[in-house]
Amino acid sequence: MKDLFIGFTSFSWQSAVMIVVGLVLIWLAIKKEYEPLLLLPIGFGTILVNLPLSVVLEHEGISGFLKILFDAGITTELFPILIFIAVGAMCDFTPMFKQPVMMFFGVAAQFGIFATIIVASFLGFDFKTASSIGIIGAADGPTAIYVASRFAKDYLGPISVAAYSYMSLVPLIQPVVIKSLTTKNERRIRMAKIDKTVPASLRIGFPIIVTIITGFIAPMSVPLIGSLMFGNLLKESGVVERLSKTAQNELGSIATLLLGITIGSTMQAEKFLNISTLKILGLGLIAFIFDTAGGVLFAKFLNLFIKDKINPMIGAAGISAFPMSARVIQKMAIDEDPGNFLIMQAVSANVSGQLGSVIAGGLVLALVPILL
Amino acid sequence: MENILQIIKNSSALTKSLFLTIIGLPIIFLVQLIFYLIIAKWVSGFKKDKNKDNKK
Numbered sequence: 001m002k003d004l005f006i007g008f009t010s011f012s013w014q015s016a017v018m019i020v021v022g023l024v025l026i027w028l029a030i031k032k033e034y035e036p037l038l039l040l041p042i043g044f045g046t047i048l049v050n051l052p053l054s055v056v057l058e059h060e061g062i063s064g065f066l067k068i069l070f071d072a073g074i075t076t077e078l079f080p081i082l083i084f085i086a087v088g089a090m091c092d093f094t095p096m097f098k099q100p101v102m103m104f105f106g107v108a109a110q111f112g113i114f115a116t117i118i119v120a121s122f123l124g125f126d127f128k129t130a131s132s133i134g135i136i137g138a139a140d141g142p143t144a145i146y147v148a149s150r151f152a153k154d155y156l157g158p159i160s161v162a163a164y165s166y167m168s169l170v171p172l173i174q175p176v177v178i179k180s181l182t183t184k185n186e187r188r189i190r191m192a193k194i195d196k197t198v199p200a201s202l203r204i205g206f207p208i209i210v211t212i213i214t215g216f217i218a219p220m221s222v223p224l225i226g227s228l229m230f231g232n233l234l235k236e237s238g239v240v241e242r243l244s245k246t247a248q249n250e251l252g253s254i255a256t257l258l259l260g261i262t263i264g265s266t267m268q269a270e271k272f273l274n275i276s277t278l279k280i281l282g283l284g285l286i287a288f289i290f291d292t293a294g295g296v297l298f299a300k301f302l303n304l305f306i307k308d309k310i311n312p313m314i315g316a317a318g319i320s321a322f323p324m325s326a327r328v329i330q331k332m333a334i335d336e337d338p339g340n341f342l343i344m345q346a347v348s349a350n351v352s353g354q355l356g357s358v359i360a361g362g363l364v365l366a367l368v369p370i371l372l
Numbered sequence: 373m374e375n376i377l378q379i380i381k382n383s384s385a386l387t388k389s390l391f392l393t394i395i396g397l398p399i400i401f402l403v404q405l406i407f408y409l410i411i412a413k414w415v416s417g418f419k420k421d422k423n424k425d426n427k428k
Contacts, residue, residue, distance in 0.1 A: 100415075114396055120389075121385040130385055130389060131389075196415055209407075355407075
């Protein structure tokens with residue numbers, strides 16, 4: 001008789017809370033359209049894994065489908081790698097080639113990663129976990145997932161949720177930080193348009209050069225940067241359009257779907273409902289604030305030395321959340337001065353941020369094991 | 373360098389994080405600087421070639 005009602009008798013209030021968390025994620029994805037591609041599968045995966053007995057993970061010694069997916073795609077790091085190939089095939093570095101000086105904002109805006117690693121360590125996380133939490137500041141979901149799957153598998157769920165949630169909250173977070181660090185006059189600075197012609201050879205050569213150089217500087221980052229650049233080469237070569245389209249569409253969609261639901265499977269009540277999750281969510285916000293502040297303050301610092309001033313808001317676009325951050329900056333620029341068009345510069349900094357975040361992630365992967 | 377690394381390895385997570393920040397940001401900056409120089413050189417070389425072709 002007991003077996004007949006095992007579904008009810010084995011259910012805990014913690015699992016009920018997690019099912020509510022899953023429903024909230026699905027609601028955010030559908031109603032608010034906050035990163036629906038990831039949050040919807042994560043939300044549903046959260047529900048699946050918290051149903052009585054968690055059969056999707058394991059039952060009577062037999063692995064369930066989510067456990068199989070986890071072992072095949074997360075433990076091996078395969079799913080994030082496939083996502084990187086897809087992202088690379090979607091990346092267009094042309095705006096960065098037109099204004100390469102914007103690349104330095106792609107560095108400054110990575111400040112949040114390191115600041116958050118320090119704060120996370122201060123809060124008691126071990127070095128590997130702190131590094132994984134800091135990578136939320138890359139504002140780059142796949143990089144955060146990749147680093148977390150390498151260094152902090154137990155925290156993969158909260159780190160992924162924080163990374164994608166805050167990315168979708170960029171339009172709310174960045175304006176507040178930018179306004180608190182800049183004057184109205186600074187936000188109204190106009191910048192000259194630069195429209196250089198970019199040689200096709202550069203677009204093709206760049207992913208190869210980046211892979212080789214980073215391969216020598218930080219060999220541990222090769223899976224991350226190499227797969228991103230491979231995807232980009234597929235696109236830029238112009239001779240494998242079918243592969244490029246497949247990487248952008250079918251591969252990207254399948255990998256996102258499997259990655260999302262598998263991350264959801266890590267969100268079991270006993271792993272998720274603890275104080276560490278709250279800390280990670282708080283630290284994620286800190287990471288995005290420091291990223292934005294780092295970029296803005298770097299631009300203000302440069303303005304001390306240069307004649308043609310840079311609108312400091314451009315610095316905030318150096319994060320990887322593309323194209324959301326560039327759009328936020330352009331909207332803010334128009335709000336301050338309707339004739340001020342910063343979109344080209346903002347996109348350029350934003351694309352640089354995409355590259356900068358992957359390099360930062362690769363570097364953390366390379367340096368952390370050396371320091372352990 | 374080996375001695376410094378050994379000291380850092382034996383220290384707390386906070387010290388490791390500070391060290392990571394001190395060396396990490398400049399390395400990222402250096403890597404981006406290398407890419408910047410490559411791009412700038414490549415684009416200016418392309419411009420020169422184009423100007424030559426136009427003169428011909």
